[in-house]
Amino acid sequence: MNADALFAMMVAQGDVVIDRFRHAVRHHPDHLFIRYGEEDHDQSFAAFEAEVATLAAALQDMGLQPDDRVSVFTRNSRVATLAMFAVWEAGGIYAPVNFNYTGRLLSYQLADTAPRVLITDAALAPAVADSLGDIAVPHVVVHRPSPADHDYVADRAELPPALIAHGGVHDLADLMRTPRRHQPAERGAADVANIIYTSGTTGPAKGVVQPFRWINQYTFNSRAFLTPDDTIYCDLPLYHVGGAMFLVAKACWTGCAVSLWDKFSPTRFWDRVRGHRASNAVLLDVMVPWLMSAEPQATDRDNTLMRVHMQPLPAQHHQVAQRFGFQFCTAGFGQTESGNGFVALIDQFGDVDAKRPEFRVGHDRDTMLRIARDRGVMVVDGREPLAKGFMGRPSPLLEAAVLDADDTVLGPEQAGQLAFRPRFPHLLLTHYFNKPDATIKTFSNLWFHTGDAVRRTEDGVYYFIDRMGGFFRVRGENVSSYQVEDLLNAHPDIRATAALPVPAAEGDEEDCAVFIELVEGRAMTEADLRAFALTVMPRYMAPRHVRFVDALPVTPTNKIEKYKLKQVLLAELAADGAGAGA
Structure with a gap:
């Protein structure tokens, strides 16, 4: 189509x-x-x-x-x-x-x-x-x-x-x-529905002005996989588009139910799913390792959760799906400004049924694959390895490109900023509320600049690298916080990692610092961490500062609040005379 x-x-x-x-x-x-x-x-x-x-x-x-x-x-x-x-x-x-x-x-x-x-x-x-x-x-x-x-x-x-x-x-x-x-x-389609504020991690929060068609575009692909018999599980806060629009609002198009909770609970998650027979959910960031850290049970697949969106897509997505019986996972790219720019459907079980009949809800596998095919949604085999940052192919409703600093379109495998142009009216944000300069800047050269670094393969598949601000310069090399975290999280004793830059003791570049949250009951020393790091990453990427924490600070949407960690570390380094200013 x-x-x-x-x-x-x-x-x-x-x-x-x-x-x-x-x-x-x-x-x-x-x-x-x-x-x-x-x-x-x-x-x-x-x-x-x-x-x-x-x-x-x-x-x-x-x-x-x-x-x-x-x-x-x-x-x-x-x-x-x-x-x-x-x-x-x-x-x-x-x-x-x-x-x-x-x-x-x-x-x-x-x-x-x-x-x-x-x-x-x-x-x-x-x-x-x-x-x-x-x-x-x-x-x-x-x-x-x-x-x-x-x-x-x-x-x-x-x-x-x-x-x-x-x-x-x-x-x-x-x-x-x-x-x-x-x-x-x-x-109407062009009337303003919402003003949703961005997190403001790189500056003052900006109010994203969204027309009603933005909600339609944002939910269009994901709701195609729903039926009136489905129940959407929502424990995300409704001040973000993930909870308010991607989970709650889209139920209006399908006529299905929403299982609504005030916050995520790793200990009560499965009881909630089973109690409401929830069949669709979103798992963000540290929610996956929290669920996976529980002791495996023979009854792990005895639930109705059939289709799960994971963002970002974890390296172990197939193992997660196999353990809990997710027939399909979706991956992609969602943003307050641009909506749903990418989507991919991951078939995690193939011809094998993920659930016993009493736990199956919604579309069967053949119907899911037909819907994806009709809409041009990329389908991949969950058993095949996917490079980190996989997002799939762009929505046909949007033109996507990878741009350099001068807004020149880059070729395959070149890292640059992801940008969109809508093919039809009222698909993206209207503007930033009360911020005309920011609006003009983000729409410069008739591209909407997402602020995210990506790469594109020869066959048009896009991979997320990091926030543009997530790159830092270490010993003459560009280091991605996302890559550091991804590599360290592969250690079985590590539940979650936050990597961030701090000013180097000498020169104008930066050092890499990591904060480590261990799996409950596990132990690790700084020497253990450093030895492991050198086995999975180049020496220049290995962290200079290592700190272990009982729990990483997270927002209600389970995004790690790195600025809090950075403040603590900079104060510590300053007190020791080992660091510079922010």
Whole structure:
């Protein structure tokens, strides 16, 4: 199927997620939609829509107009989901906030977004009160759990006086007490759906302005592999596109259920999957080694998880799939700005059934392969080795290229920056909110620059190398933090590694530092680590600084917070007189 046909198919399926939600409510109102596992609370599409309508009416009563922004700052994933759909129904823009933010980080995003309404938790209200200051937020809606609720915090039950003094405070439960109907907003492909902020690891966070068609594009390929009988497992936070769009929103196109949880639990993961018969999930970064570190059991495949997206794709993906019975894995490239630029389907079991009949859910293998073939999705045999960083081939909806520093397109096997051009309108971000200079820079020479370093093979397969900032210069050589981590993680005693650069004691280059988290119950010395490193990597790549930690600091999406590690190490080196400034 060519790009024009794929685009026509995508548009025909519906550009606007809220239209697809309404369609699901009309055509299968009693089908389960939200299964909130934290409180064992199931809702059909119709029951959830009634609550969405009530909150949307309340937002409109607060004066919410089309394209007004609503910031959502909550740890409760059900409240976040309710807010997201209500904001869309009322015509507003969903602008979630990382629930770990406090102080300047929180103040910056609220000031930048300038929302008409802020929806938050009682437990987070002190952080809101401290951060609002002179920021004008006309309305604050507070989720105040009762003592019987799982997220009740006794010493945060009362709102801080500073927040009450700010004015315009509403209790969410009071707003939801009497069912009401709203005035449905009509939205189109080019209308703004979301402002999702990037992590800001290399500078101030940027609000990515996404039109509704962006959601359609981002979920288009992955939802093709779903059926109404599937259940999507979601434990990712809804302030990122992975949880909010790739897992929750896409269920509206298929009419399937979402198993919703507030956070990942390595000890309860399989009980959750089995309890809700979840068949699709996303495993990010350290989630895989956490699950693999558990003692193998004869019943490991006795679960309904049939299809799993892994990002980044770990070297041991086939072993993971074989152990837990994942019939298929998907790999690719997902980004807040560009959506789903690459996708590949990995057939992990071939003609062999991954599960016993009672654990099979969704499409059979032949149907999955046919769907992939019809859409031009690359299919690979999971038994065959894949080079690290494998992403597959580009989506036909986007033109992809590898660029050098002057935006010249590079040839095969040359490392450079990944860039996209949309073949059709409204597929990528519209712009960075309030940052015209950043928008112009990232779209220079009519390419969207992803900030990621990749390489392309002769046959058009792309491989991720690192963030452009993930390269550092050691002894005249370019070293990739991703490569260092990948090589060291091959040691059976290592659960996870974080590699990062620190200023060298002499000269203008950098030294490599690694922080190591060991598998529980295992032991390793610095000498052991250094000896192993020299067996798997060139000497120039071997780390100069080695530190062992009980646990690597991670975000709620399980991305390692390297900046925290770097701060600790630089302070230590400075105290020892062995390092330079940041």
